[in-house]
Amino acid sequence: MRFCIWLLERLLRPEVSASVVGDLIEQRERGAFWIYAETLSALWNLHTRPHSGDGLVTTFLIDLRIAARLLRRSPAFAIVSVLTLGLAIGATTAIFSVIEPVLIRPLPYPQPERLVFVWERDRDGSRDNVGYATFRDFMNESRSIEYGAAIGDWQPTLSGEGRPERVSGDRVSWQYFRVLGVRPELGRDFLAEEDVPGQNQVVILSHGLWERRYGADRSIIGRTISINDNPLTVIGVMPASFDNVASPSAQVWRALGYANQPFACRTCHHLRMLARIRPEISLATATTELDQIHRRMEKAYPNEYASDGASIVTMQAEATREFRPALLALTAAVLLVLLIAVANVVNLQLARAVRREEEFAIRAALGARRSRLVGQLLTEGLLLALLGGAAGLVVARLSLPILIDRLPQALPRLSAIHLDLAALGTVTAIVLLLAIVMGLAPARGPVGDLGINLRSGRRLSGGRHHVTRAALVVGEVALATMLLVSAGLIARSLVRLLAVDVGFDPTHLLTLEINSAGANYRSDAPVFAYHDRVRDVVASLPGVTSVAVANQLPLAGNVDMYGVIDPDNIPSNPELVPSGDRYVVSGTYFSTMHIPILRGRNFTASETSDTTNRVALVSAALAQRLWPGANPIGKRIRLGGLKGLDRVVVGVAGNVRHRGLDATSTLQWYVPERQWAGADNQEVLIVRTAGDPSALAASVRKVVASIDPTQPIVKLATMDQIIGVSTAQRRLALVLFGAFAAAALLLAVAGIYGVLAGSVAERTREIGVRSALGATPRDIIGLVVGQGGRLSTIGLVLGVAGSFALTRYLRTFLFGVGPTDPTTFVGVVALLGFVTVAACLIPAMRASRVDPSRALRSE
């Protein structure tokens, strides 16, 4: 209200403003919206009247009125421009809204730049987690670390009140929250004395879990809750604002409680180490110090390390490592689209400027100053940009939720993504830049020596814009080429990826996780009995052809690897022992998954029911690794490291893709459930169905729950869905790049069409002369198509060159296709060539129908 009054009293003559302001105050109960609308209307109606004052604001408002009227009078131009800009600005805003919190914004902790992960560095340069003893030595010896914490994965089952539920959590050493610099909102943090074996019966809950499962009950502090059937005491609840970047899905934290053997190992690598470096010590100094400490450890325990020093990575870099290249490629793509859109609107503006040359010439002749005419054009550009920006905000608002929904769940800071002020600021800056570009490009020509043109009585030609417009079209074609090549490469990668042989038949498979946690399952026998019972009951369901139980699934993101040793050929350093995916399975596993047994045989009934003859199957790759060229059947194999038991290899199974369609292949080994060291309390039930597996999901869940209702059933999914999740990121990339490329193609074609149509219209006389002198319609068509062809050829050449330079940044999206894949390049060139020639044909046909006598008479 006060702002409106201030504005009105400054901009209107006092006798006018007094009436309006008085009326507004009198009617102020009509609300803020009414006041703003009335203020705008009063400014519009009462200020821009001629002679109502002079100065910049008046001039601007007059220009704005003229611009608005002009836009209203050419709705096609207005709609096309605003839509083009709106889509491009909206897409850019949406992508920037994702980029800013994920890649750019500092982590939500005090002094986040001092937070680092500490890794062991393997000899091949890759990095590895640390063992507890390594962590402890770092903490004892380092003087650069202020606080440090070890983080271990934890997937506890909450029982007791309500339905049993598996949640994600972390086991963390006591300084974890001190490292991050955050404190619980209720209760207290972990203490040092709680971080020892036996004393670690304490947990801290996330705000979300506390609200959801415990009804935000403040008396939860000090109470015990049942976790994996252990009574653990809740000592704290984290604030809602706490964003756990180290493991975004963790909802509960328990004190680690390691400290001595057997947990304090060096060869195990199952802990992540997070540290806060002291403020007075630089990251470089800290890196050197930790590296030296680690080298001393390697010397002291030569048989327990295969690593080569230690390295540190800032938490920010680590959190975004996986997604940075993909997000940057997307940003580049969306900026290309924005560039093309701007080029297109400038092109339209130029075409309009040509038609308005007469208007400008007359205004100049009547004494308009050059600055006045440029100001008019700038205002028109600003109005277009503002309308485009507003449309863009709408587009971004609508598209961002859809985009967020499809982003990978592992993306850090996903919850922090909003259509926020930073993105808005970026867009505003872009919009203002656009306004200047769009205003000035047409201003360059027409406000020059128009008086002379007018005096000479010659028809104005607008020829001076041709070079600019041609350059814009060439640029559009080049940018569109690059986007199309990118989309093509990603599409071909996805096709290749989906054609990867996973080693089993993923269709008609339903999977779910079955748990056997709690007091009833303390020993192995009831666990095995439970698994057998579940298998039998599910197998008796109609529509089920076969059922298996395994400790993990291929392609589901499980990592469960153990060392594999040939007892007759033991490597001197255990760190050099190969690891294989541990598959502890029921005898029906191979027939259910349709994994071929290449040599030897499956487990026999006696091997799956007792431990007298310990046996194993190995994957073909593992057999090749341990016994190259030899027959593996009958060989002895030791699974689970040096202290593991020896078994006899009875069969070789086909290789399976475990890590992912696009990941390096791993080695697998298989043992019967009862022959492993102990029962797993968390297993996957695999159901092969005759028909659609998702149709059986409900009945399978029901019968499994009926066997033991206290156990949570989670991750119910078909194998196709699991594979879909593993390729989701690429498909999202394909959809986005595909959409951007399609938009770019459309805009580039529209640009070529516009330029040629304009040029044909202006050259009517010349074309008339040509046909009068004997040029056939064919010649005329060739002339126009040739002109368009030249533009698109230059654009294509530049675009292909640009693609060669840039597609290597797409590497993270590519699979089985090189960044300079010739098929893709040729295909894109052919497509663009075809489409641009088609765009040339319409103006060319029009030119060929020019009637020479009419064209000449019209002069």
Added chain:
Amino acid sequence: MLGELEQVVLLAVMRVGKDAYGVPVHDEIQRRAGRDLTLGTIYKTLTRLEDKGLVASYVGAPTTERGGRRTRCYMVTVAGKRALQATFKALRHMAAGLDVGLEPT
């Protein structure tokens, strides 16, 4: 001949009579013609009419409910009434004999 807005505003000023300033003129037009004009539009029209000599204005007393601002009240001049008459006469002539329900009763 008067413009459409000019006719509406002139008639509204006549109807309001005493103290015809923005708010009552607006409300009268809304009540009678069902049109929600903005105050800016009304004042713009009134200023134009005053320039043409069809209305005259005088300054009212400042009141507290207007934040101490004075009202500017309008009344229709003789010329204004004549202009309205001329407009209506012209409309009548144009509509005469058309039998489309436009004849004034």
